[in-house]
Amino acid sequence: MELIKLLPFVFLFTIFAYHAKLVLGERSSYIVHMDKSLMPKVFPTHNHWYSFTINSLKASLDHHHHQKPLKLVYTYDNAFHGFSAVMSKDEVEALKRTPGFVSAYSDRNVTVDTTHTFEFLSLNPSTGLWPASEYGKDVIVGVIDTGVWPESPSYRDDGMSEVPDRWKGTCEAGQEFNSSLCNKKLIGVRYFNKGVIAANPNVTISMNSGRDTEGHGTHTSSTAAGNYVEGASFFGYAAGTARGIAPRAHVAMYKVLWDEGRYASDVLAGMDQAVADGVDVISISMGFDDVPLYEDPIAIASFGAMEKGVVVSSSAGNEATIGSLHNGIPWVLTVAAGSVDRxxxxxxxxxxxxxxxxxxxxxxxxxxxxxxxxxxxxxxxxxxxxxxxxxxxxxxxxxxxxxxxxxxxxxxxxxxxxxxxxxxxxxxxxxxxxxxxxxxxxxxxxxxxxxxxxxxxxxxxxxxxxxxxVGAKPAPVVASYTSRGPAPSYPGVLKPDLMAPGTLVLASWIPNTITASISSNIGLTSDFILASGTSMACPHASGVAALLKGAHPEWSPAAVRSAMMTTANPMDNTQGYIRDSFFDYEVATPLAMGAGQVDPNRAADPGLIYDATPQDYVNLLCSMNYTQKQIMTITRSSYACTPSSDLNYPSFITLYPNSTTKLGVVQEFKRTVTNVGGEATSYKVKVNAPSGSAVTVSPTTLQFGNRYEKQSYSLKIAYTGNMTSGVVSFGSLSWIEENGGHTVRSPIVVAPMIPVW
Structure with a gap:
């Protein structure tokens, strides 16, 4: 489907969800998941096995002898195991009978979700997360997007440290892109368009390289980790020295979105490669709409990334309405968008x-x-x-x-x-x-x-x-466009997780497109633009995650997310609760902004964290009425279930059915927190119960004898409110340190059930 080229100041970088309609016998792109543990020993590599598997299909389907031989588009071996190929429905059916097959689904389209924000987030050179992390030194941020404009001053490598030895990536040459364009800031560029070509065999790729033709990837990557650029502005507005949230982190770009199409197989290939290359954080400002987790390439690839300790930060989407959120994936960070005080x-x-x-x-x-x-x-x-x-x-x-x-x-x-x-x-x-x-x-x-x-x-x-x-009030305000939870792919985890600046963010752009106009006939270009969208909020959070990885390299992805969530600020700069511009400036619910606006300096020292292991997410999947094959699509290998739908998450959501019964809903949660603050300490609970609910917590005090000690508690929500009203009520649970400065806050939401994908 052709994407209409919009002027870059339009925030909605969007294409519509795509569902392939196939004629019997007609070939189309599919993504196939395989169980690598079942690979026969006769094959030296997974590539040989996958090639043999699809070549053997032709022999089993002799009525397709007139078609060209099947060819692999990609093979995947890092974030997940499998391949993509162009096949007919008959060939897919035959494939299902081959050893090691787990699942297959149609390749599909993806929806993309961009000077002063660091000050608004209170990052400063003297105290807090910037000096603690050395501004993200030695951390590698992988950005999955539309490519990069390497000549942008945001990618100069003045002041950058050497490329880390663990880096396995490369700077891939291509059209109008010489591999010498990479440096100590932009350490890697790769591009993936085999999926576009497989789906449209006669297509001509207009820019067959990692060079950005849309601007989106340049904007997001420079927001997350751009170097310092003096004299930046948008035609005199927002003038100053631009810099990314993690200005000393290294950037690797994986171009997976093309003017000619945007396909899941290419997105998967980019994420798979980013994990193999050794990135610490993946920033992905796009998402798949209306798909279950086992058919969502970002959910699948991010599971493998999470297992390897990579934090995946993603955008909530730009659909505005309740339950429209994408990337509601329990093991990623989902970011909503807010305004800035500018x-x-x-x-x-x-x-x-x-x-x-x-x-x-x-x-x-x-x-x-x-x-x-x-x-x-x-x-x-x-x-x-x-x-x-x-x-x-x-x-x-x-x-x-x-x-x-x-x-x-x-x-x-x-x-x-x-x-x-x-x-x-x-x-x-x-x-x-x-x-x-x-x-x-x-x-x-x-x-x-x-x-x-x-x-x-x-x-x-x-x-x-x-x-x-600057200093405009109130700020932040929840942006009107940001997609709201509950997450249709799994409503049992409260999404989004938090909010970051997303409205009119100044960052680098490509210099050869119109970025503003005077009257109807004068187009202007600019090296920096002001862009809006959850696409712009996501890299702010990715940059904060990079800083946290720099300050706490031992933290798991769940620990990084927990630190950011439990220290997020639900208050605006008038000291009132953050308001929602889409709902007439009513107080914003956590379905719009998660735990609140990210607060990087407090996240550096959260006191307690809610950690989670890969097995915890497997247990969650086991509770979701998925088939064994659907779960294996995500986990990539055999797994053991200890069913528990109660993930150790830093937030709480209870869903009530649309019902006229007056029985109410009771739900109990169990949580475990790890002391990452001082040595011996204790915390007391403070509960702000959602209206219509009674909340009880046991115990009400947590005692810690030393650092890294764990303590558990239970929280019970009894909702007796009106079940036919569709009302969303919310509150919070906070653990407050008795002789210290830590407050560990979790939002609580009670909301009506929504249709689930």
């Missing part, structure tokens, strides 16, 4: 001296000085070229309309600029502002109108552009 302004000064800061990202230092300010009821909707034709070179006040539509009409008039009166929150998530003007809230409407229509002639106004204000 306001891009045009300074509006009225002739009477009054000053108002209006929102704008108009990409030029336009001059709108001492111009007449016009407000007329008959033209104030600003949606008629004919009505606006009477306006001279003046500043027009527009109200009661869609700002983007109004901007289009204003641009066709001879007005000099416009003031748009609107409270639409989506305006603050886009950087598209192609005509001089500012947006002001309705609270200023009467002031402006009174001044513009004052007795004795209209007033005058001046607008100055390219202003950036």
């Amino acid at each position: 306001f891009f302004a045009g300074g509006l000064t009225l002739g009477n001296g009054q000053k108002i800061s209006g929102w704008t990202t108009f990409p030029a230092p336009a001059l709108a000085q001492d111009l007449p300010l016009i407000y007329r009821k008959n033209i104030s909707s600003c949606n008629s070229t004919q009505a606006l034709s009477i306006v001279g070179y003046a500043i027009v006040i527009c109200e009661n309309g869609n700002v983007f539509n109004q901007m289009d009409f204003i641009s066709k008039s001879n007005a000099a600029a416009a003031i748009y009166i609107s409270d639409d929150t989506e305006i603050f998530e886009f950087s598209d502002f192609p005509y001089p003007g500012v947006v002001v809230g309705t609270k200023y409407a009467q002031t402006l109108i009174d001044y513009a229509t004052k007795v004795g002639g209209g007033g005058f106004a001046t607008i100055n552009f390219q202003q950036t204000l």
Whole structure:
């Protein structure tokens, strides 16, 4: 399916879920999982075994003798075991009867989910996680995305340490990409498009290399771990020194998304290779919609990554609605998006001296000085070229309309600029502002109108552009676009896990695409852009995970995620609870923001962690009504079940059925925490119960004799609220250290059941 090329300031880098429709006998791409432990000893390698297996299919299906021989597209041997190949349905059926076969499913499309954010997250050179981790020194972040623009100044290697000896990756040469473009910052680049080619045999790949043609991969990788770049800005907005969250970490790019298509087999190949190459963190700002875990390539590959100690950080998706979240995978970090306390302004000064800061990202230092300010009821909707034709070179006040539509009409008039009166929150998530003007809230409407229509002639106004204000309140706010839980692939684990900055994030971009426009006919390019999406939130969390791996190399992926979750901040900069812009600024639920905004410095020293082993996740899978083959698709090998659906997770969710019965729901959870703080210490429980629920915890005090000691507790939720209301209620459980500074907080959610994939 062709992806329509959108201007890069549109945040929704999205393609639709794809389901192959096959004609009998017609071949299509499949991903096949094999049990490597059953490989006959006669084969020297897994590649020989897989080749023999698909070649033997032809012999068993002689009515397909007219077709070309079967060929492997990829073989996989790190994050999971198996291969991808182009096969017919008959050939897949025959394959199911061969030794070692576990499962097969159609290759499918993937949905992609981008200066000041480090300050907003309180990272600083003197204390906390930056100095503790040496800014991510020696940590390798693997980014699975659209490729990279290696000449971007974010990939300079000034100040970088040598490439770690454990690194096994390479810098793959290709079209317009010389392997000498890698250095001590960008240590590896590989590209994977056999899946695209297998699905579209006549396709011509327009950029057959790791070079980025879309910008997305350059933006995400520079956000996670870009080097310092002085003088960065988006046409004068957000000016300053740009840097990634882990500016001394190494970057490896795995290009798996193409202008010509986006396929699961390529995504799997990239993740499989990243694990083999030796990355510490995988950052993946994309996801698969409407698929169970055993058919989700990110779930499958990330299980193998987790077993090898690699943290996988992923985006929640940009679908906004409840239960639309993807990457709700119990063994990955799922990241929601929030706003930043930064306001891009045009300074509006009225002739009477009054000053108002209006929102704008108009990409030029336009001059709108001492111009007449016009407000007329008959033209104030600003949606008629004919009505606006009477306006001279003046500043027009527009109200009661869609700002983007109004901007289009204003641009066709001879007005000099416009003031748009609107409270639409989506305006603050886009950087598209192609005509001089500012947006002001309705609270200023009467002031402006009174001044513009004052007795004795209209007033005058001046607008100055390219202003950036920080400290805007409230912030963060949950972004309107971020996908919400519960996770349809497994609602029993609360997702997303936490929130990170995702709205209008400044990071590197490719220099040969339009990144802003003036009117309808002037396109502008820029080395940095402001982009919005959970794609941009994910690499912030990936960067924090890289810093934590640098400071605590012994921590498991579950420990890293736990540290980030239990120290996340549910409060905004007004000291009130974070609010949700999609739901009229009501208090945000954990289904929108998880435990809250990531707090890197507190995550460096969480006090207690909720750890989990690969076997714990296997036990969870055993409880999920999956078949043995479906579980093996994820675990890649034979496994022993000790069934338990109660994963040792740092959050709690209880789901109630849509029912008229008044019996209520009771659920008990068991949790174990490990003391990673000081030596002997004790913690007391503090519970904020969700409305309609009684929460009991036993014991209410946890005593630790020394470091790394474990203690367990149980938590019981009894929900007696209205089961027909569809209401989501939430609260929290906190363990508060009695003679120390640690608070270990977990969100609690009670929500209605949702359809599960």
